[in-house]
Amino acid sequence: MNPRIKPWLRTISVVFAVVWLVGSCLVLNSQPTWADDGAQNFTFADLRYEDFENKNFEGASLAGAILLKANLTNANLKGTILTMATFQRSNLTNADLTETFADRVLFNEADLTNAIFTDAMLTSSKFYDATITGADFSYAFLDRDQVTMMCEYADGVNPVTGVSTRESLECP
DSSP states (O other): OOTTHHHHHHHHHHHHHHHHHHHHHHHHTOOOGGGGSOOOBOTTOBOTTOBOTTOBOTTOBOTTOBOTTOBOTTOBOTTOBOTTOBOTTOBOTTOBOTTOBOTTOBOTTOBOTTOBOTTOEETTOBOTTOBOTTOBOTTOEEOHHHHHHHHTTOOOBOTTTOOBHHHHTTOO
16 A cells, blocks of 8 residues: 555544544434423432422323322323322422323322313313313313213313313213
8 A cells, every 4th residue: 555645544544433433323322303492300219299280290200109188289290190199199280281181190089170171182080070161172082981970070161261171071
């Protein structure tokens, strides 16, 4: 090989190696674009008995969180991920759960008075002995057995949306 070509070849090889190394580090350490949107992450958190009155959780993840007997009165839970969370015996009076993804969530014995669940995904979620007076479930996806059960005692009109609980559940 020509001696004058060797230094250039070595320089090009080093530059290529550095560019490749830096590029690899950038790719491997990159974050998804949604990761820095300021949303809070309470996934699998133990939040029993906590007071979150008037708290803004919009866009947060509470997946798998335990909120047993928690106070979420007037809480903003719009667009949250609640998969497999437990709100048993919690107070969600006037809470806004619009467009939440809440599959397999326990709302048993919770106070959902005047809560808004419009456009929420509530599949396999349980509402046994929950207070739903004035709650709005318009366009929410609920299991048929839960709707049938809630229609037995659904009453009231949501003061924000003006929709009756029975109408929002499409009770007969």
